[in-house]
Amino acid sequence: MNSNIPLILFTVLTNAAAQLMLKRGMTTGVGNLDVANDGLISTVFRVVFNPFVFAGLCTFVISMASHLIVLSKVQISYAYPFLSLAYVVVAVYAYFVFQEDLSPARIAGIGFIVLGTIFIAQS
Structure with a gap:
């Protein structure tokens, strides 16, 4: 097994977790x-500071950081x-x-x- 697979799967799982947290928060x-009635700044603050949305955004940062590490190691x-x-x-999950x-x-x-990913992993 490719030694980078665990890190790649970590990236996949943190990416998925971020999406799920964003969905829950929203x-x-x-x-x-309703940006028209609530105003743009108020809406942005309401969204970003929702605990699930905030956690999802932070998880995306972790996912992207691990993806950058992966990209430094594999094609x-x-x-x-x-x-x-x-x-x-x-x-x-949904x-x-x-x-x-x-x-x-x-x-x-x-x-x-899944089948395509298996083929790619075997290459």
Whole structure:
């Protein structure tokens, strides 16, 4: 196994975690945005200082830092496709936690993503 796989997977998982925190913050803490009535500055502060959104943004910074480390070690054509696994993690989590739809087409797409990532990992 490539010794960089754990760091690549850490990048994938932190990327997915950031997305999920942002979703939680925007749906449970912030709600619908009305910039026209609330004002741009007020809206930005309300969004950024929501605990889940703030944690999601911080997690994105960690994810990007680990991705930069990965890029310093492996070819981008090898590392970048692994980020598609974040979609798999997010889709499965969203299905079970947010009760979002996971249609047969999405399931097939997830299968192709996983299969493609396996092929890339073997190269």
